[in-house]
Amino acid sequence: MENIGSEVIFYIIAAVMVIFSVMAVTTKHLLRSATYLLFVLFGTAAIYFQLEYEFLGAIQVAVYAGGIVVLFVFSILLTQGLGKKQEKIKKSKLVLALSAAVIGAVVCLYSLISHVFPNSRYALGEDITMKRVGEDLLGSGQYQYVLPFELISVLLLACIIGGIMIARKR
Amino acid sequence: MEIPYIYYLVVSGVMFFAGVYGFIARRNMLAILISLELMLNAVDINFVVFNRYLYPCQLEGFFFTMFAIAIAAAETAIAIAIIINIYRNIKNIKSDNLDKMKN
Numbered sequence: 278m279e280n281i282g283s284e285v286i287f288y289i290i291a292a293v294m295v296i297f298s299v300m301a302v303t304t305k306h307l308l309r310s311a312t313y314l315l316f317v318l319f320g321t322a323a324i325y326f327q328l329e330y331e332f333l334g335a336i337q338v339a340v341y342a343g344g345i346v347v348l349f350v351f352s353i354l355l356t357q358g359l360g361k362k363q364e365k366i367k368k369s370k371l372v373l374a375l376s377a378a379v380i381g382a383v384v385c386l387y388s389l390i391s392h393v394f395p396n397s398r399y400a401l402g403e404d405i406t407m408k409r410v411g412e413d414l415l416g417s418g419q420y421q422y423v424l425p426f427e428l429i430s431v432l433l434l435a436c437i438i439g440g441i442m443i444a445r446k447r
Numbered sequence: 448m449e450i451p452y453i454y455y456l457v458v459s460g461v462m463f464f465a466g467v468y469g470f471i472a473r474r475n476m477l478a479i480l481i482s483l484e485l486m487l488n489a490v491d492i493n494f495v496v497f498n499r500y501l502y503p504c505q506l507e508g509f510f511f512t513m514f515a516i517a518i519a520a521a522e523t524a525i526a527i528a529i530i531i532n533i534y535r536n537i538k539n540i541k542s543d544n545l546d547k548m549k550n
Binding site: 283284287291294295298299301302303307310311314317318321324325328329330333336337340341344345348349352353355356357366370371373374375377378379381382385386389390394395397398399405409410413414420422425429432433436439440443444 | 449456460462465466470471474481484491496499501503509513514519521522
């Protein structure tokens with residue numbers, strides 16, 4: 278992280294993420310919107326890799342880019358097909374949404390910039406080995422996460438059953 | 448030293464409010480779901496950045512992001528199942544046509 282190259286890479290990633298996240302919500306075609314979402318998710322994974330959380334970046338690529346975006350594309354093609362354009366957004370709704378987003382962004386960015394954060398301690402960080410991730414994920418001591426892990430597994434089972442029940446033909 | 452972490456927070460803030468705009472303005476349910484994914488990702492970036500820069504010896508933000516990704520995947524799968532079911536019943540997925548949910 279010391280050389281100038283990583284800064285340049287960060288600015289490229291940041292520009293890609295900002296531009297494509299704005300385009301994903303403003304474009305008229307839904308399929309393009311899903312494609313831009315894919316670029317934003319890859320940018321997020323790149324940020325994880327740049328912060329040296331390689332496992333998290335791998336999860337991000339596998340689950341989001343490999344799973345969720347494919348689900349989106351399939352459901353877009355199933356429900357409305359390719360050619361149709363999105364209808365016009367109502368003017369009152371556009372004003373409401375724009376004002377909510379702009380006011381929220383201004384307040385949030387102002388408080389971010391004016392707040393004094395504690396100093397970064399990045400250099401003290403140790404490498405996160407797979408051994409440590411696995412032990413923390415399945416240990417039951419303090420700062421270990423076996424209970425949420427089991428809860429997630431029950432949630433996934435419930436989602437599988439719920440998905441089958443909801444989507445089956447009657 | 449390296450990139451100040453406020454830069455990451457600004458990027459994720461812009462992403463989050465792009466998601467807020469899409470969530471309110473758009474009427475297609477899949478577009479609303481895409482905006483929701485944007486917001487979830489912005490929050491995940493915040494967790495990871497705070498963990499890396501402020502508490503680099505611990506892994507709370509790391510695990511929280513991992514569980515958030517798992518929950519987001521499950522939630523998206525169920526939401527898409529519901530949307531396809533709605534499409535079967537009323538033949539479109541505009542959110543203002545959803546005033547009757549019977550059958």
